[in-house]
Amino acid sequence: MTKKIVVLPGDGIGPEIVAEAVKILEKFREEGLNINLEYGLIGGAAYDETGTPLPAETLEMSKQADAILLGAVGGYKWESLDISVRPEKGLLGIRSELNLFANLRPAILYPQLADASTLKPEVVAGLDLMIVRELTGGIYFGQPRGIRTLDNGEKQGFNTLVYRESEINRIGKVAFDIAAKRQGRVCSVDKANVLESTELWRETMTTLSKSYPDIELSHMYVDNAAMQLVRAPKQFDVMVTTNMFGDILSDCASMLTGSIGMLPSASLDENSKGMYEPIHGSAPDIAGQNIANPLATILSAAMMLRYTLDEASMADRIEKAVSKVLDDGLRTADIYSAGMTKVSTSEMGDAVLAAL
Amino acid sequence: MTKKIVVLPGDGIGPEIVAEAVKILEKFREEGLNINLEYGLIGGAAYDETGTPLPAETLEMSKQADAILLGAVGGYKWESLDISVRPEKGLLGIRSELNLFANLRPAILYPQLADASTLKPEVVAGLDLMIVRELTGGIYFGQPRGIRTLDNGEKQGFNTLVYRESEINRIGKVAFDIAAKRQGRVCSVDKANVLESTELWRETMTTLSKSYPDIELSHMYVDNAAMQLVRAPKQFDVMVTTNMFGDILSDCASMLTGSIGMLPSASLDENSKGMYEPIHGSAPDIAGQNIANPLATILSAAMMLRYTLDEASMADRIEKAVSKVLDDGLRTADIYSAGMTKVSTSEMGDAVLAAL
Numbered sequence: 001m002t003k004k005i006v007v008l009p010g011d012g013i014g015p016e017i018v019a020e021a022v023k024i025l026e027k028f029r030e031e032g033l034n035i036n037l038e039y040g041l042i043g044g045a046a047y048d049e050t051g052t053p054l055p056a057e058t059l060e061m062s063k064q065a066d067a068i069l070l071g072a073v074g075g076y077k078w079e080s081l082d083i084s085v086r087p088e089k090g091l092l093g094i095r096s097e098l099n100l101f102a103n104l105r106p107a108i109l110y111p112q113l114a115d116a117s118t119l120k121p122e123v124v125a126g127l128d129l130m131i132v133r134e135l136t137g138g139i140y141f142g143q144p145r146g147i148r149t150l151d152n153g154e155k156q157g158f159n160t161l162v163y164r165e166s167e168i169n170r171i172g173k174v175a176f177d178i179a180a181k182r183q184g185r186v187c188s189v190d191k192a193n194v195l196e197s198t199e200l201w202r203e204t205m206t207t208l209s210k211s212y213p214d215i216e217l218s219h220m221y222v223d224n225a226a227m228q229l230v231r232a233p234k235q236f237d238v239m240v241t242t243n244m245f246g247d248i249l250s251d252c253a254s255m256l257t258g259s260i261g262m263l264p265s266a267s268l269d270e271n272s273k274g275m276y277e278p279i280h281g282s283a284p285d286i287a288g289q290n291i292a293n294p295l296a297t298i299l300s301a302a303m304m305l306r307y308t309l310d311e312a313s314m315a316d317r318i319e320k321a322v323s324k325v326l327d328d329g330l331r332t333a334d335i336y337s338a339g340m341t342k343v344s345t346s347e348m349g350d351a352v353l354a355a356l
Numbered sequence: 357m358t359k360k361i362v363v364l365p366g367d368g369i370g371p372e373i374v375a376e377a378v379k380i381l382e383k384f385r386e387e388g389l390n391i392n393l394e395y396g397l398i399g400g401a402a403y404d405e406t407g408t409p410l411p412a413e414t415l416e417m418s419k420q421a422d423a424i425l426l427g428a429v430g431g432y433k434w435e436s437l438d439i440s441v442r443p444e445k446g447l448l449g450i451r452s453e454l455n456l457f458a459n460l461r462p463a464i465l466y467p468q469l470a471d472a473s474t475l476k477p478e479v480v481a482g483l484d485l486m487i488v489r490e491l492t493g494g495i496y497f498g499q500p501r502g503i504r505t506l507d508n509g510e511k512q513g514f515n516t517l518v519y520r521e522s523e524i525n526r527i528g529k530v531a532f533d534i535a536a537k538r539q540g541r542v543c544s545v546d547k548a549n550v551l552e553s554t555e556l557w558r559e560t561m562t563t564l565s566k567s568y569p570d571i572e573l574s575h576m577y578v579d580n581a582a583m584q585l586v587r588a589p590k591q592f593d594v595m596v597t598t599n600m601f602g603d604i605l606s607d608c609a610s611m612l613t614g615s616i617g618m619l620p621s622a623s624l625d626e627n628s629k630g631m632y633e634p635i636h637g638s639a640p641d642i643a644g645q646n647i648a649n650p651l652a653t654i655l656s657a658a659m660m661l662r663y664t665l666d667e668a669s670m671a672d673r674i675e676k677a678v679s680k681v682l683d684d685g686l687r688t689a690d691i692y693s694a695g696m697t698k699v700s701t702s703e704m705g706d707a708v709l710a711a712l
């Protein structure tokens with residue numbers, strides 16, 4: 001049966017980097033992969049055309065899709081809009097409406113790019129950490145929320161951080177299952193000494209871990225976790241945390257590798273239907289210049305092939321091709337270092353295509 | 357008039373490190389500094405003795421004090437207690453009851469300790485960043501909060517993130533005033549693209565900045581800020597942010613210097629009455645071994661002399677003495693490197709005392 005892939009290029013560098021990943025999917029299609037690509041509007045691009053960052057049509061086609069490939073959303077242009085129609089709201093809407101609660105964010109140091117890290121080589125060499133971020137709950141979606149005017153005339157902004165046991169359990173299971181295929185260690189990150197919501201998080205993880213006797217569960221406060229990521233990131237195997245803490249820690253972790261332009265992510269529902277996107281943002285400052293790094297998006301397509309389309313060998317081919325172009329010394333500007341060959345977005349995409 | 361200093365050693369390594377700072381204050385007292393030291397219980401130590409982490413007596417004496425010197429609170433021993441009587445609650449209670457809304461957390465790289473950082477020398481050399489963290493509001497104190505049982509029988513944990521304009525303005529002013537004495541740049545950190553509370557934060561900071569024409573205000577999302585701290589921390593002069601984000605970012609920033617054991621902090625009210633404490637925690641794993649680094653606490657005493665007691669020259673003497681013992685190669689275990697002289701907590705304290 002034909003699998004339906006929805007492509008949402010989004011804003012900023014989104015269209016450029018997605019185009020390179022699509023080239024590769026198209027090549028696999030020519031080779032016989034039974035997929036059908038459909039394009040949709042999201043984010044600022046959607047807002048400009050339709051007045052909403054998540055048009056009903058995009059949501060509908062995404063719901064019917066087997067997988068979604070997303071570029072990035074947001075940019076200066078839309079920053080003064082009301083929060084309810086910002087480009088980001090489109091992304092949050094898809095995550096929530098499609099129940100994509102499990103966000104997998106690897107932080108891997110590519111040996112070819114070891115120099116790109118701002119950390120000392122001995123601290124990050126071989127880094128391979130997986131952050132599992134809860135993506136459809138917590139303070140991102142909690143009600144009530146808003147800005148109200150108090151009796152004395154001043155404004156007050158408020159948000160609600162909320163988690164129930166079932167939400168914590170299902171993301172915990174994802175983390176434990178992933179750890180079982182890795183080094184078997186899960187570090188759950190919370191602020192259980194201050195926030196009751198994450199006290200429940202900690203208790204629930206502890207109870208859940210009893211069903212996973214082979215996995216070692218530890219707990220860490222989020223401030224300490226941010227510190228330990230800088231001090232000794234290789235101590236971690238799998239980290240699991242809330243939506244907000246995961247947002248912060250995964251950006252920090254990915255930068256440890258010096259190459260956030262290299263890192264893909266997957267956001268999955270209960271049935272491994274998923275959305276795939278680079279960890280990095282829409283980078284409006286370099287949009288349209290054909291200099292962005294398409295590899296995170298290309299590697300996101302590889303994750304899609306592996307997790308949703310069950311085409312592990314095609315995923316392997318992409319990952320090996322990426323490794324080969326790096327071995328060949330090809331570098332976009334963000335990962336460039338002396339002695340390497342600087343290439344554009346499309347040259348990088350073509351090189352991966354040729355190396356498949 | 358005699359100034360009243362309340363000393364709250366707290367838990368873990370707290371008593372050991374505070375003792376070294378007290379030695380120095382006592383020496384200044386002998387030289388004529390008109391202070392009176394009084395001791396109080398806080399945290400786990402207070403809970404064990406009185407059943408509460410913040411006894412009324414401690415709160416009362418702290419309210420009457422001109423300044424407070426705190427060690428650290430918390431430890432494994434109390435982790436299974438209900439959140440309402442945890443050691444941390446004592447610290448949060450003092451902050452809130454004394455209205456210590458402005459938490460100043462410098463991240464400074466000591467040139468003598470340049471090697472201790474896990475970051476490459478060129479990335480952190482000369483790092484001198486001040487994080488201004490809102491300390492008495494936000495999700496730390498927002499109501500409602502707790503754990504409830506839902507109709508279907510499962511538990512739900514909830515917390516409230518809330519800020520009003522006046523709270524944002526007063527912490528903003530502190531940041532702008534500090535920036536005016538530094539490089540004149542404030543970066544306000546929020547998540548205004550997702551959280552309405554921090555949308556108000558951003559708007560309020562922007563409005564406030566109009567009264568500070570000589571200060572350059574920029575805004576950054578918290579995930580990007582965590583990333584930029586690792587990528588290029590020297591881009592920042594002063595960062596100002598919420599209680600929760602400040603907790604995370606300041607721990608991350610202090611670890612950039614490789615020497616969290618060196619960094620003091622001040623928590624001030626509207627009248628520069630304040631509490632002074634090291635940034636690091638109670639480190640229960642090394643408590644009682646006389647190996648902890650007392651310098652962050654000693655430097656906290658220096659901040660107290662400077663900000664609350666108006667004794668800048670004594671503060672200078674402490675800071676110069678710390679610099680001298682580092683020049684002499686003295687190192688506690690946390691900052692030890694080959695070729696240096698490893699010393700204990702009390703040896704380090706004595707060395708600073710002798711170098712005054």
Ligand SMILES: CC(C)[C@H](C(=O)O)[C@@H](O)C(=O)O
Pocket residue numbers: 073074088091092247549550579
């Ligand atoms: C764009 C923004 C809403 C989003 C988030 O905060 O989740 C982004 O930072 C991310 O991490 O995917």
Ligand SMILES: CC(C)[C@H](C(=O)O)[C@@H](O)C(=O)O
Pocket residue numbers: 193194223429430444447448603
């Ligand atoms: C001990 C804890 C309550 C405290 C906080 O979260 O504020 C600590 O981490 C700090 O940063 O001072």
